[in-house]
Amino acid sequence: MVGILNKIHSTLPESIPGLLDSVRPMLHSCQITCAAMAALIPPSQFWRWKEMWTNSLRTAIFSAALVEFLATGKLISLPEVCQILGIKDEWKGRFALPVEDYLHGLISLVNELSRLAVNAVTLGNFEAPIQISIFVKDLFAGFSMLNLKNDTLRRRFDSLKYDLKKIEEVVYDVSLRKLAPPPQGGRQI
Amino acid sequence: MGAHRENVVKAFDEFRQEIDEHHDRRERLIKISRDATNLSKKVIFLLHRTMTEESNNDSNPSLRVVRRGREKLREVQALYAQIRFEVQAEQFWQYHRAVSPGLQEYIEALGFAHYLEHGTMVSYEEVQLSLSDENGIPYFTLPKEDYLLGLSDVTGELMRFAISGIAQKGGRARAREVCAFVRQCKADFERLTPYVKELSKKQAVTSQSLEKIEDAVYAIVVRGSEYDIPPDMLDDLIAQSISTFSSNTSAKTRLGQIDVRRGDDYDEI
Numbered sequence: 001m002v003g004i005l006n007k008i009h010s011t012l013p014e015s016i017p018g019l020l021d022s023v024r025p026m027l028h029s030c031q032i033t034c035a036a037m038a039a040l041i042p043p044s045q046f047w048r049w050k051e052m053w054t055n056s057l058r059t060a061i062f063s064a065a066l067v068e069f070l071a072t073g074k075l076i077s078l079p080e081v082c083q084i085l086g087i088k089d090e091w092k093g094r095f096a097l098p099v100e101d102y103l104h105g106l107i108s109l110v111n112e113l114s115r116l117a118v119n120a121v122t123l124g125n126f127e128a129p130i131q132i133s134i135f136v137k138d139l140f141a142g143f144s145m146l147n148l149k150n151d152t153l154r155r156r157f158d159s160l161k162y163d164l165k166k167i168e169e170v171v172y173d174v175s176l177r178k179l180a181p182p183p184q185g186g187r188q189i
Numbered sequence: 190m191g192a193h194r195e196n197v198v199k200a201f202d203e204f205r206q207e208i209d210e211h212h213d214r215r216e217r218l219i220k221i222s223r224d225a226t227n228l229s230k231k232v233i234f235l236l237h238r239t240m241t242e243e244s245n246n247d248s249n250p251s252l253r254v255v256r257r258g259r260e261k262l263r264e265v266q267a268l269y270a271q272i273r274f275e276v277q278a279e280q281f282w283q284y285h286r287a288v289s290p291g292l293q294e295y296i297e298a299l300g301f302a303h304y305l306e307h308g309t310m311v312s313y314e315e316v317q318l319s320l321s322d323e324n325g326i327p328y329f330t331l332p333k334e335d336y337l338l339g340l341s342d343v344t345g346e347l348m349r350f351a352i353s354g355i356a357q358k359g360g361r362a363r364a365r366e367v368c369a370f371v372r373q374c375k376a377d378f379e380r381l382t383p384y385v386k387e388l389s390k391k392q393a394v395t396s397q398s399l400e401k402i403e404d405a406v407y408a409i410v411v412r413g414s415e416y417d418i419p420p421d422m423l424d425d426l427i428a429q430s431i432s433t434f435s436s437n438t439s440a441k442t443r444l445g446q447i448d449v450r451r452g453d454d455y456d457e458i
Contacts, residue, residue, distance in 0.1 A: 142201035
């Protein structure tokens with residue numbers, strides 16, 4: 001899934017929807033896995049076993065968020081991820097999607113988007129970096145609102161600013177050379 | 190795009206609340222767990238101290254000592270009663286790592302007291318019952334892992350108990366009892382090591398403790414065999430020599446010194 005999504009870096013905007021369509025079935029196949037796990041976990045013991053699949057789950061969240069962004073340009077919400085992965089509310093206590101994992105998935109998304117901003121320009125898509133920049137800034141504003149402890153989430157959050165910087169630089173390069181129409185107001189005039 | 194940011198901010202506002210709540214609860218539990226650890230440690234020391242003090246002038250001191258220990262343990266139980274609503278259902282496992290150390294220490298103290306009273310290991314049901322309200326409803330389900338790891342620590346306390354009490358009346362017989370008991374514990378725990386993480390580490394500590402007790406018991410047997418007198422008389426002899434020498438050195442060196450002194454005294458007689 002992540003392998004295929006890697007192709008976004010070398011796919012022209014026109015063919016992105018086709019690429020996404022090929023990923024979606026795989027994303028939906030996670031529903032079967034999630035259901036199988038939920039059936040295995042005894043009531044109230046979700047947190048006991050959670051670490052066994054945390055990484056895979058975060059990757060799935062990341063994929064879902066990336067697909068959503070590429071398709072609509074919007075941030076996927078936690079309930080939407082649950083829906084895509086087929087995680088049901090009534091499994092609470094046995095299987096759920098913790099906020100922490102969702103946020104980890106979003107940070108992976110930002111990491112990936114900073115790469116995409118560079119590669120989009122290489123492919124001649126000069127608008128993408130600006131779109132990404134606005135999206136990531138919104139996300140960063142959201143993350144800044146959290147009171148994080150000194151855990152992995154915090155460390156990964158700290159890495160966000162480098163991604164932000166990288167994207168900013170791309171936007172700067174692009175707008176300096178007037179390769180793209182200026183964002184927001186410019187397009188409306 | 191402005192609407193987008195608003196949505197993000199709204200969503201993250203909720204996350205913030207959830208994360209804050211989570212951290213606060215975790216901090217509270219860690220604090221209580223630490224209190225439980227400290228109290229339990231105090232109980233263990235209390236048991237050791239009073240056992241060595243009182244066994245000199247009382248034939249069966251353990252009951253009284255244990256009663257005092259158990260009173261103290263009730264404070265720990267009260268702590269766990271406090272957090273029962275914080276660790277309902279699936280939340281218990283979410284915060285398991287925050288409460289586990291305190292829980293193990295509590296089980297160690299309880300297990301030690303139980304041994305002093307009954308000479309046996311405290312059962313899982315008894316521990317669980319001690320962590321229940323007056324209607325027998327558990328505050329939370331005690332994990333078997335913590336129960337086992339707590340018990341494994343008891344062997345260390347028993348080692349200290351056996352060796353520091355070896356110079357007292359009946360201390361040598363008791364050391365042999367403890368030795369046999371710890372040996373049995375080690376054997377019984379061995380087969381559970383694949384199932385419980387960390388238990389193998391504790392097993393290594395148990396082995397060390399066992400070895401120390403075995404060495405002490407060996408010394409008693411070898412040196413005791415040099416004198417053809419009944420154990421009771423030996424007890425009196427040693428008590429006599431101790432009353433002339435009161436040393437505050439550690440348990441291990443004390444053992445060595447007593448052996449030397451015993452020889453000296455015998456020569457004089």
